[in-house]
Amino acid sequence: MTTLATAPAQRVSGRASYPRYAASKALGALASLAFVLVVNFFLFRVLPGDPARTLGRGRFKNAEQLEEFNRAYGLDQPLPQQFLTFLRGTLTGDLGISLRYRVPVADLIWDRLWPTVLLVGTSTVLATLIGVYIGMLGAWNRGGRFDRLSTGATLTLYSMPEWWLGLLLIAGLAVGIGPLPGLFPTGGLHSTGMDPSSPAGVVDTCWHLVLPVTTLTLAYLADYSLVMRSSLLDELGADYLVTARAKGLRDVAVRRHHAVRNALLPTTTIAAINIGFVVSGAITIETIFSIPGLGLLSSEALSIPDYWVLQGTFLIASAAVIVANLAANLLYGLLDPRVRT
Amino acid sequence: MQAVLRVLVGMPGRPGRSIGRGRRRHSGHRTRLAAALALVATALLVPSAAQPAGATSEKEVTFTVALVNEVDSFNPFLGFEAPSFEMWALTYDYLTNYSMKDMSPTPGLAKSWKTSKDGRTWTFDVRDGVKWSDGVPLTAADVAYTYTRVLGGGLEATTWASYLDSVTSATAPDATTLVLKLSRPNSVLPLLPIPIIPEHIWKDVSEKELKSYAAEPSKGEPVVGSGPFRLVEGTASGSTYRFEKNPDYWQGAPHVDEVAFRVFKSDDPAVQALIKGEVDFVEDITALQVKALQGRKGTTARNGVSPLFEEIAFNTGAVDTTTDKPLGDGNPALRDKRFRHALGYAVDRDRLIKSAHQGAGEVGSSVVPSAYGNFHWEPPKDDAFTFDLEKAGRLLDEAGYKRGADGIRTMPDGKPIAPLRLFARSEEKSSVSIMDFFKEWLGDLGIRAKVSAMESNKLTETILEGEYDAFQWNWYVEPDPDAILDVFTCAQRGGYSDSWYCNPEYDALNKAQSGEMDETKRVAITDRMQKILYDDAPYLVTAYTTTGEAVRSDRFACFEPQPDPGGVLLVQYGAHNYVTMRPADQAGDCDGVTSATRPTLAAGSDGEDGSSPLLLGVGVAVAVLVGGAGVLLALRRRGSAGERE
Numbered sequence: 009m010t011t012l013a014t015a016p017a018q019r020v021s022g023r024a025s026y027p028r029y030a031a032s033k034a035l036g037a038l039a040s041l042a043f044v045l046v047v048n049f050f051l052f053r054v055l056p057g058d059p060a061r062t063l064g065r066g067r068f069k070n071a072e073q074l075e076e077f078n079r080a081y082g083l084d085q086p087l088p089q090q091f092l093t094f095l096r097g098t099l100t101g102d103l104g105i106s107l108r109y110r111v112p113v114a115d116l117i118w119d120r121l122w123p124t125v126l127l128v129g130t131s132t133v134l135a136t137l138i139g140v141y142i143g144m145l146g147a148w149n150r151g152g153r154f155d156r157l158s159t160g161a162t163l164t165l166y167s168m169p170e171w172w173l174g175l176l177l178i179a180g181l182a183v184g185i186g187p188l189p190g191l192f193p194t195g196g197l198h199s200t201g202m203d204p205s206s207p208a209g210v211v212d213t214c215w216h217l218v219l220p221v222t223t224l225t226l227a228y229l230a231d232y233s234l235v236m237r238s239s240l241l242d243e244l245g246a247d248y249l250v251t252a253r254a255k256g257l258r259d260v261a262v263r264r265h266h267a268v269r270n271a272l273l274p275t276t277t278i279a280a281i282n283i284g285f286v287v288s289g290a291i292t293i294e295t296i297f298s299i300p301g302l303g304l305l306s307s308e309a310l311s312i313p314d315y316w317v318l319q320g321t322f323l324i325a326s327a328a329v330i331v332a333n334l335a336a337n338l339l340y341g342l343l344d345p346r347v348r349t
Numbered sequence: 350m351q352a353v354l355r356v357l358v359g360m361p362g363r364p365g366r367s368i369g370r371g372r373r374r375h376s377g378h379r380t381r382l383a384a385a386l387a388l389v390a391t392a393l394l395v396p397s398a399a400q401p402a403g404a405t406s407e408k409e410v411t412f413t414v415a416l417v418n419e420v421d422s423f424n425p426f427l428g429f430e431a432p433s434f435e436m437w438a439l440t441y442d443y444l445t446n447y448s449m450k451d452m453s454p455t456p457g458l459a460k461s462w463k464t465s466k467d468g469r470t471w472t473f474d475v476r477d478g479v480k481w482s483d484g485v486p487l488t489a490a491d492v493a494y495t496y497t498r499v500l501g502g503g504l505e506a507t508t509w510a511s512y513l514d515s516v517t518s519a520t521a522p523d524a525t526t527l528v529l530k531l532s533r534p535n536s537v538l539p540l541l542p543i544p545i546i547p548e549h550i551w552k553d554v555s556e557k558e559l560k561s562y563a564a565e566p567s568k569g570e571p572v573v574g575s576g577p578f579r580l581v582e583g584t585a586s587g588s589t590y591r592f593e594k595n596p597d598y599w600q601g602a603p604h605v606d607e608v609a610f611r612v613f614k615s616d617d618p619a620v621q622a623l624i625k626g627e628v629d630f631v632e633d634i635t636a637l638q639v640k641a642l643q644g645r646k647g648t649t650a651r652n653g654v655s656p657l658f659e660e661i662a663f664n665t666g667a668v669d670t671t672t673d674k675p676l677g678d679g680n681p682a683l684r685d686k687r688f689r690h691a692l693g694y695a696v697d698r699d700r701l702i703k704s705a706h707q708g709a710g711e712v713g714s715s716v717v718p719s720a721y722g723n724f725h726w727e728p729p730k731d732d733a734f735t736f737d738l739e740k741a742g743r744l745l746d747e748a749g750y751k752r753g754a755d756g757i758r759t760m761p762d763g764k765p766i767a768p769l770r771l772f773a774r775s776e777e778k779s780s781v782s783i784m785d786f787f788k789e790w791l792g793d794l795g796i797r798a799k800v801s802a803m804e805s806n807k808l809t810e811t812i813l814e815g816e817y818d819a820f821q822w823n824w825y826v827e828p829d830p831d832a833i834l835d836v837f838t839c840a841q842r843g844g845y846s847d848s849w850y851c852n853p854e855y856d857a858l859n860k861a862q863s864g865e866m867d868e869t870k871r872v873a874i875t876d877r878m879q880k881i882l883y884d885d886a887p888y889l890v891t892a893y894t895t896t897g898e899a900v901r902s903d904r905f906a907c908f909e910p911q912p913d914p915g916g917v918l919l920v921q922y923g924a925h926n927y928v929t930m931r932p933a934d935q936a937g938d939c940d941g942v943t944s945a946t947r948p949t950l951a952a953g954s955d956g957e958d959g960s961s962p963l964l965l966g967v968g969v970a971v972a973v974l975v976g977g978a979g980v981l982l983a984l985r986r987r988g989s990a991g992e993r994e
Contacts, residue, residue: 056807056810057806057807063429064507068507068845069511069845071844073510076504108586110421110560110562111563111584111586175617175618182625184625190625194613194619196613200411200589200591297618298588298611298615312806
C-alpha cells in the first residue's frame with residue numbers, strides 16, 4: 009500500500025528500465041509474503057485459548073482424551089517443530105487440517121472462497137461503478153440538490169451499521185411488510201436441494217445474493233463517490249476544461265472525455281486496494297445473511313482458535329492484498345514512467 | 350407466463366457482460382441503463398420463478414429446520430457441536446436409546462440386556478433383521494466393531510471412550526449377541542450414545558485417515574447408515590444439509606420424505622424465515638423471540654427444558670497438580686467453604702431468571718438439573734439458599750468475616766478482603782448481567798467486587814492459571830449424573846474442574862456411585878454428593894435454563910417433548926421425533942401420544958401462494974423501473990441544462 013504513494017522520481021540518476029522496476033517490485037512483494045508467513049504462525053499461537061479445551065468442553069472427560077486430540081493434530085509438538093511443519097506444508101501447498109471441521113484447510117478455503125468473491129467482489133464492482141457515477145454528477149453540479157442529497161445519503165449509509173441496514177432490508181424485502189410480500193430469501197446462498205452449478209441454481213444464487221450485495225454496495229458507496237467527487241472538483245477549475253468548453257464541446261463530452269479521465273486516478277487506487285481486500289470477506293454481512301464466506305470462517309476460527317484455518321485465511325487475504333498492490337504498482341510503472349525510481 | 354419467465358430468467362448472463370463492455374463505449378449509456386433494469390427485473394421475478402419448483406414437490410414433504418450453528422463433522426468420531434450429534438442421530442442407530450420421559454435407557458438396536466451378578470459382564474440381545482442403507486445386514490459384529498475401535502484408543506476414543514469406562518472388550522459371539530466384559534462394575538451402562546457404524550465401510554478407514562475422514566456423501570452416493578434418514582447432500586462447515594427418509598427403517602418409516610437443515614448465523618433472520626415459511630422449525634432462539642412468536646397464528650413457540658445449569662463458580666484454591674503448591678492468586682476468603690456457603694444467600698435467583706434469562710428458566714439448586722427427576726437432589730426447605738442478605742451477613746459474621754469501621758468486611762485475622770474479581774463471558778450477555786447483579790449484592794454485604802468480561806477462551810486460560818476469584822458459566826448435563834459429578838473430583842483439577850474443588854470424602858463417594866449397580870443405592874450416594882457440593886459451594890447454581898424453539902404447527906405436528914413434560918421438541922437425545930412427527934394434515938391423534946404438539950390453523954395470509962407475490966413482484970418491479978428511469982432522465986436533463994445557463 010505504501011508503495012502506491014511513493015513520490016515521483018527524486019533522482020534522475022538513471023530511470024530504471026521497466027523489467028528491472030517490475031523485478032524489484034515483485035521481489036518486494038515476495039519479501040512481504042515471506043514476512044506475512046512467519047508473522048501468521050506466531051501471531052495466532054499467542055492468542056489465548058487451547059483448541060482442544062475449547063472444542064472438547066463437556067465432551068472430553070479426562071486428560072488422556074485431550075492429549076489424544078493434541079497428538080492426532082500435531083499440537084503436542086514443540087513450537088519450532090510445528091513451525092517447520094507449517095513452513096514445509098505451506099510451501100508444498102498443504103495448509104493443514106482444520107481443527108474444528110477436520111477437513112483440509114485448502115478445501116475449506118476453496119469452498120468458502122466463491123461465496124465471498126461473489127458477495128464482496130460484486131459489491132465492490134457495483135459500488136465502484138455507481139459511486140463514481142454519483143460522485144461525478146455531484147461534483148459537476150456542486151451544491152445542487154442532487155449533490156446535497158447524494159452526499160447526505162451516501163454518508164448516512166456509510167455511517168449506518170451494516171448489520172442494521174441488512175436487518176432492515178431483510179424485514180422489508182425478505183419477510184415483507186404489510187401488503188408487500190417477501191421477495192427475497194432471508195439468508196443463505198442457495199436453496200436446499202438446488203444444484204448451484206445448474207442454470208436454475210445460478211439464478212437461485214443470484215436471487216439469494218440480491219439483498220446482501222445491495223446492503224454491502226450501499227455501505228461502500230461513499231468510499232468511491234466522495235473520492236470521485238473531490239477529485240473531480242479539483243479538476244473543475246483547470247484551464248483545459250475552459251479550453252474544451254471554448255471549443256464548443258457539449259457539457260457531457262467535456263465531463264466525460266476531459267474532466268473525469270483525469271479525476272479517475274485516485275478512485276482507481278482505492279478500487280485496486282479494495283479488490284485486494286475482497287477475499288478478507290465481510291464478516292457482518294456474512295453473519296446477517298448467513299453466507300458461508302471467508303470472513304465468517306476466519307472470525308469463527310478465532311474463537312477456537314483454529315490455528316490452521318487462521319493461518320490459511322490470513323495468508324490468502326494478505327497474499328491477495330500484496331498481489332493487488334503489486335499489480336497496481338506494475339500498472340503505474342507502465343502508465344507513469346516517473347515512478348520507476 | 351412460463352415462457353415470459355424463462356426469457357427473463359435467461360437474461361442475467363447478458364446484462365453482466367454489457368455492463369463490463371459499456372465502460373469503453375461512448376454510446377454505452379442506454380445499454381447500461383437497460384442492463385441494470387433487466388438485472389433488477391430478473392432479481393424481482395426470480396422468487397416467483399423459483400416457487401413453482403417448490404410447488405411441484407407437493408407430494409414430497411420436506412421438513413426444514415433452521416440451525417444456528419454448523420455441523421463440524423459428519424464423522425461421529427470427530428464432531429463436537431450439538432448439530433453434529435443431531436445429524437448422527439438421523440444417520441445411525443444406537444445400542445440403547447433414551448426415553449422421552451426422563452432420558453433413561455430404553456431398547457435401541459438391543460432389544461434387551463442382562464448383567465452378570467458381579468456386574469462385570471453385560472450381554473445385549475441385538476435386534477435381528479436390521480439392514481444398512483446399502484442392504485448389508487446390521488449385526489452384533491458391527492456393534493462390536495464400533496466399540497472395539499473406541500476401546501482401541503486414538504481419535505475414536507476422544508468423544509466416546511468415557512461411555513465405555515472400565516469396559517475391556519466388546520465381542521459378538523453370534524449375529525444377535527453382544528458381550529461387554531468389564532474390569533469393574535460400571536453403573537453408567539447401558540447408556541451408550543455411541544453411533545453404530547458399518548464395519549464393511551469403516552474397516553477401510555485407517556487410524557491415520559480418520560483424522561480428516563468426512564463421512565459425507567460422495568459421488569452422489571448417500572452415507573451408509575441404519576438410521577431413519579440418510580444424508581444425501583451436505584458437507585461439514587456447509588450451510589445446508591439434506592436427508593432423505595429410510596423407508597425401511599426398523600422403527601417404521603418416517604412420515605416426511607426429506608429433512609433439510611439450513612444454517613443461520615444469526616437468530617433474527619432465522620425467526621424471520623420461520624415467519625415467512627422458508628423454514629418449519631427454529632431452535633435456540635431467545636425467550637423474547639419466543640414471546641413474540643407465541644402470538645402468531647400457525648406457530649407454536651415455547652421454552653423447552655434443556656438439561657443445562659447456570660452457575661457462579663469460585664476459585665476454591667488452585668494448586669499445581671504435580672507439586673501440590675498453590676497456584677495463581679485466588680482470594681483466600683473463597684478457600685473457606687463457610688464464606689462461599691454464606692454467599693449462597695446473597696443471590697436473588699428469581700431476579701436473575703427474570704432479568705438475565707428473560708424469564709425463561711427455573712431456580713437452580715444442585716448440579717444435576719431437575720429434568721433428571723430420579724437423580725436430581727433438591728435441598729430440603731430449611732437448607733435451601735434463599736435471597737437473604739441478613740442471613741448471609743450473619744453467617745459471615747459467625748465465620749469471622751466481620752464488617753470493619755468502614756463497613757467493609759475483613760478476613761478473620763483483620764486484614765481487608767481484597768475486592769473479588771468476577772469474570773463474565775463477553776460473548777454472553779446474560780453472563781455479564783448476572784455478575785453485575787452479584788457485584789451489587791456483594792456490595793450490600795460489605796464485600797467489594799469488580800466485574801470484567803472476557804472471551805471464554807481467555808477465561809479458560811485464566812481459570813487454569815488460578816488467577817480468578819469467581820466466574821459465570823454453564824454446563825450442559827448428560828442423562829447420567831456421572832459425568833458432571835466427576836468434574837468436582839480432585840483428579841479433574843487442571844483438567845475440567847474449574848473450581849479447583851477437592852474433597853477426599855466426595856471422591857470416595859464418586860468412586861462408589863460409579864460402581865453401584867443398584868439404582869436406589871446409587872441415588873442415595875449421588876444425593877449425598879450433591880448435598881456436599883451444595884454445602885461446600887464451589888458452585889452456586891443459579892438457574893436451570895431453557896431453550897427457545899418454534900415450529901410451524903400449521904404444517905407439522907406430533908413433536909413429543911423430551912423430557913416429557915416440558916422438554917425440548919428437537920435436538921433431543923436420539924431421533925425419535927423425526928420419525929414420529931407428521932405433516933399437519935396427517936396428524937390424527939399423533940399415535941395416541943397426548944403430550945405431542947397438535948396442528949394449529951394456518952396464519953391468515955398463508956392460504957394464497959405463488960400468484961400474488963408474483964403479481965406484486967412484477968408491480969413493484971415496474972414501479973421501480975419507471976421511477977428509477979424517470980429520476981435518471983430528469984437528473985441528466987437538469988444537469989446539462991443547469992450547466993449551460
